[in-house]
Amino acid sequence: MADTFVLHEHFSKHHHFDFRLEHDGVLASWAVPKGLPEKPGERRLAIQVEDHPLSYGTFEGTIPGGEYGAGEVKIADAGTYETLAWTNERIEVLLHGKEHTGKYVLLRFAKAGEKNWIVLKGKEA
Numbered sequence: 001m002a003d004t005f006v007l008h009e010h011f012s013k014h015h016h017f018d019f020r021l022e023h024d025g026v027l028a029s030w031a032v033p034k035g036l037p038e039k040p041g042e043r044r045l046a047i048q049v050e051d052h053p054l055s056y057g058t059f060e061g062t063i064p065g066g067e068y069g070a071g072e073v074k075i076a077d078a079g080t081y082e083t084l085a086w087t088n089e090r091i092e093v094l095l096h097g098k099e100h101t102g103k104y105v106l107l108r109f110a111k112a113g114e115k116n117w118i119v120l121k122g123k124e125a
Contacts, residue, residue, distance in 0.1 A: 002080035005095060006057045007036060012071035019046065019119065021081065021093065026051040030117060035076075036100055037121040046106060046119040092122070 006027070008018040017035040020027035030046035037044050057078070063069045079097035086092075091106040103122030110116075 002096075003083065004057055005079060005081045005093070005097065006075060007077040007097070007100065008059075009035075009074045009076040010069065010071060011073075012063075012069055017076060018049070020052060020057060021091070022054060022057070023086070025054070027054060027057055030106070030119070032119060036104065036119060040121050040123040043118050043120045045109075045112075046117040048115040048117060 003022040005022065006018075006020045008020070010016050010018055010031075014033070017032045018029055019032050019036060020029045022028075029049045029052050031049050032044055032046045034044050058075075060073060060075050062072050077097040077099040079095060079100075081096060082094040084092035084094060084103070089108045093104055095101055095104055105120050105122050107118045107120070108116075109118045
């Protein structure tokens, strides 16, 4: 069975997107302030956040005020993906979503902080 991904649009204190990849029984997660890149070579900041349970992949709704992440959450895209590489420094995946397809690469951006990554859309073959 293929691994899944979800891109949540999160209307919280700061509007952003959460990119989540099923990996080792959880959803590895990054907050992506401006969403996933649309064009090959385009780069966006991705801040690694805590892993989420797999059940969160289908969540849409309102996180109540006073709770962490309070605000509205919508699924902006979802689908499956293939892992091309997964190391502590580089994650390459091939997304098969409704809105986002093709190669995406996450690169650790250590100079900017331990949790900071860069996500870019790879060139099409």
